[in-house]
Amino acid sequence: MYGLESLWFNIKDGYVDAVVRGHRSGLLTSPDYNNLCQCETLEDIKLNLTSTDYGPYLANEPSPLHTTTIVDRCTEKLVDDWNKMRTNADEPLGQFLDYCTYGHMIDNVVLIVTGTLHERDVHELLDKCHPLGMFDSIATLAVASNMRELYRLVLVDTPLAPYFSESLSAEDLDEMNIEIMRNTLYKAYLDDFAAFCNKLGGTTAEVMGSLLSFEADRRALNITLNSIGTELTRDDRRKLYSNFGLLYPHGHHELAGAEDFDQIRNAMEKCPPYQALFNKLGYGESQMLDKVLYEEEVRRLTDTFEQQFHYGVFYAYMRLREQEIRNLMWISECVAQDQKTRIMDGIVYLF
Amino acid sequence: MSLNGLAQEVFSFQKAAAAPLINWDYLGFLFKNISPYFWSSLGIGLCVGLSVGGAAWGIFITGSSLLGAAIRVPRITSKNLISIIFCEAVAIYGVIVAIILQTKIDYVDKSPTTGLYPIPAMTAGYAIFASGITTGWANLACGVCVGIVGSSAALSDAQNATLFVKILVVEIFGSALGLFGVIIGIIVAGQANFKP
Numbered sequence: 001m002y003g004l005e006s007l008w009f010n011i012k013d014g015y016v017d018a019v020v021r022g023h024r025s026g027l028l029t030s031p032d033y034n035n036l037c038q039c040e041t042l043e044d045i046k047l048n049l050t051s052t053d054y055g056p057y058l059a060n061e062p063s064p065l066h067t068t069t070i071v072d073r074c075t076e077k078l079v080d081d082w083n084k085m086r087t088n089a090d091e092p093l094g095q096f097l098d099y100c101t102y103g104h105m106i107d108n109v110v111l112i113v114t115g116t117l118h119e120r121d122v123h124e125l126l127d128k129c130h131p132l133g134m135f136d137s138i139a140t141l142a143v144a145s146n147m148r149e150l151y152r153l154v155l156v157d158t159p160l161a162p163y164f165s166e167s168l169s170a171e172d173l174d175e176m177n178i179e180i181m182r183n184t185l186y187k188a189y190l191d192d193f194a195a196f197c198n199k200l201g202g203t204t205a206e207v208m209g210s211l212l213s214f215e216a217d218r219r220a221l222n223i224t225l226n227s228i229g230t231e232l233t234r235d236d237r238r239k240l241y242s243n244f245g246l247l248y249p250h251g252h253h254e255l256a257g258a259e260d261f262d263q264i265r266n267a268m269e270k271c272p273p274y275q276a277l278f279n280k281l282g283y284g285e286s287q288m289l290d291k292v293l294y295e296e297e298v299r300r301l302t303d304t305f306e307q308q309f310h311y312g313v314f315y316a317y318m319r320l321r322e323q324e325i326r327n328l329m330w331i332s333e334c335v336a337q338d339q340k341t342r343i344m345d346g347i348v349y350l351f
Numbered sequence: 352m353s354l355n356g357l358a359q360e361v362f363s364f365q366k367a368a369a370a371p372l373i374n375w376d377y378l379g380f381l382f383k384n385i386s387p388y389f390w391s392s393l394g395i396g397l398c399v400g401l402s403v404g405g406a407a408w409g410i411f412i413t414g415s416s417l418l419g420a421a422i423r424v425p426r427i428t429s430k431n432l433i434s435i436i437f438c439e440a441v442a443i444y445g446v447i448v449a450i451i452l453q454t455k456i457d458y459v460d461k462s463p464t465t466g467l468y469p470i471p472a473m474t475a476g477y478a479i480f481a482s483g484i485t486t487g488w489a490n491l492a493c494g495v496c497v498g499i500v501g502s503s504a505a506l507s508d509a510q511n512a513t514l515f516v517k518i519l520v521v522e523i524f525g526s527a528l529g530l531f532g533v534i535i536g537i538i539v540a541g542q543a544n545f546k547p
Contacts, residue, residue: 006499010412014502018419021506025423308503 005202009309012090017309019088020317023081024305026053028324029351036331037343045070045332053077067332074328078321079131085314092200096311098159099193100318104133105160106189110182112141113150113173132318135159146173147181163188176230183223183240190216190242200311207304207312214300216245217274218293224255224264225289246271294348298323302351320350387468387476387545391456394483395449398536401487402445405494405529409438413501420509427508430515434501437526441494444533448486451537452479457545471547478543482536489532496525 009017028036032052039045042065046058049070057073086097108129115125122142129138135158144150150173151164163185173181190212197208220241227237234256241252247268254267269275280292301316301323330346333339413434421428456479459472468476504518 006412007408007495010415010502014412014415015419018416018506018509019422022420022423022509025510308506 005204005309013093013311016085016088016093017313019085020313021305023053024313024317024320027320027350028052028327030349033327033331033347033349036328037340037347039331039335042067042070042332042336045328045335049328067329067336070332071325071329074325075131078318078325081321082132082318093311093314095196096200096204097314099196100315101132102159102189102193103186104130105135105158106133106163106182106185108133108138109141109150109155109160109185110178112138113144113181114175114178116142117173117175117178144173147177160185160189163192180236180240183219186219187240187242190219191244194242194244197311203307203310204312207307207310208315211300211304211312211315213245214297216242217247217251217271218297220245220247220252220255221264221268221293224258225261228259228261246273291345291348294323298348298350323348324350383467383473387472388456390476391452391479391483394480395452396483397487398452398483399445399449399487401484402448402490402494402529403442405491406438406440406442406445407494408491409441409494409496409498409501410435412495412498413438413505416502417505420505424509426512427505427515431501431505431508433519434497434504434522437497437501437522438494440526441490441497441529444529445486445490448482448533448536448540452482452540455479455540455543455545459545469547472545475543475545479540482540482543485539486532486536489535490529493526493529493532496528497522500525 032048035048036045039048043063046061046065049055049058054074054077057077058070061069061073082097082101086094089097111129112122112125115128116122122139125142126139137154137157141150141154144153147164151161155161155164194209194212194216197212198205223237223240238252238256241255242248247255251267251271254270255264258264258267265278269278277292277296281288298320301319304310304312304316327347331343334343334346413431417428417431417434455475459469461468500518500522504515504522507518508515
């Protein structure tokens with residue numbers, strides 16, 4: 001508020017802010033990753049993780065270990081931290097923390113609906129859902145056969161309800177529609193989240209503005225990449241892009257018309273920050289793009305801890321933990337499948 | 352004279368167009384009649400109040416961060432109590448200056464001819480008021496400054512223990528700001544003497 005957060009911020013949020021900074025110091029560093037990469041079995045990985053924050057969560061796991069167990073326990077750590085912080089948070093921080101988890105909620109809805117379409121068991125699907133995105137009525141999602149029912153029966157009581165108003169259609173749910181639904185929801189969510197952060201103002205708006213525009217632009221890029229060669233028209237694509245970010249609106253116009261990777265690259269390179277990213281890729285190398293984007297995201301997320309008195313650190317902590325869990329999953333998979341030569345390809349160092 | 356009437360006399364909105372906007376004679380009359388004891392009490396009150404406000408503000412900024420950070424790294428608590436003590440010192444400055452100021456207050460009679468307080472008493476009243484607000488505002492700013500730096504000190508000490516001493520230096524300089532107010536306050540009030 002008026003650039004004077006340093007005076008007021010700690011009244012409500014000083015404690016939780018310090019707690020999340022404590023959690024941040026528990027994130028794995030490059031020496032930790034180097035040790036993990038030397039591991040020969042999953043038991044070694046468990047042993048290496050004992051001295052970290054994950055120690056108590058993995059301690060009582062019986063052998064033989066599986067990759068999924070390790071990932072589940074690590075996610076549990078994030079969820080525990082998150083719930084503790086959520087309980088201690090005052091408004092509007094509480095609402096901010098809730099906003100951070102809506103993304104998982106959307107993913108869960110899509111997961112259940114897709115699963116039901118393929119006639120999978122609901123309980124099996126519920127186990128796969130991200131625990132941060134759970135809500136009470138999630139198990140009943142399976143009854144809906146089209147989007148209108150989905151909204152009317154289940155989602156009207158969830159925080160996601162406002163995002164649905166834009167995407168209601170009576171069409172049956174099929175693969176394509178579900179993907180479009182996911183992206184429309186995500187677009188509405190990001191727009192809403194960005195508006196909320198702007199309303200909070202000050203350093204929060206500044207820090208979150210940059211993080212969310214990167215997220216929005218990355219989604220725009222991914223949507224474009226994935227829709228090449230599908231029946232999605234220019235206008236359909238444009239409807240899925242968020243209404244902010246560095247690419248908005250000229251970059252979106254060009255992305256909407258892009259037909260191959262080089263055209264996307266041309267559109268993206270008109271933004272200086274993204275030009276620097278694409279310069280790291282040789283021409284024709286599109287498979288490394290994901291990793292480059294992840295690295296850029298992590299760089300931006302770690303930078304948020306350089307400033308004090310803003311909410312961006314909470315979002316950043318969640319995303320960094322998730323990246324760390326992805327790293328651990330990659331390492332465990334590589335170890336479990338004896339693919340240790342590829343182990344460095346998937347790790348994004350945090351610190 | 353009723354308050355309303357006085358206001359009308361001083362700010363002569365309702366007078367003829369030729370009259371000045373501010374009637375300086377009446378304004379002077381107003382200030383001549385305010386008791387110097389009012390000014391000195393107001394000065395002393397603001398001195399303590401603002402200083403304690405600054406100290407309290409600083410302590411809650413530092414304290415809340417310190418508590419949160421100490422959950423993970425308990426070793427920082429005793430070291431970072433220094434930040435709290437720095438904030439507390441700001442309140443003590445205020446109290447000390449207030450005690451010095453109140454010793455200056457002395458009983459004087461109104462002049463039997465004019466019905467006003469003697470000139471030295473009025474000077475003393477204004478001097479104590481000026482001294483009090485100088486100290487008070489300086490200490491308020493100082494308390495907030497030390498509090499914010501102290502909060503950063505606690506957070507950075509939790510991440511990296513070698514940073515503590517370096518940030519402590521910053522904090523000491525912030526804490527010195529309040530002393531400037533105290534020094535000027537004491538010098539200004541040094542001239543004050545109710546009895547000539």
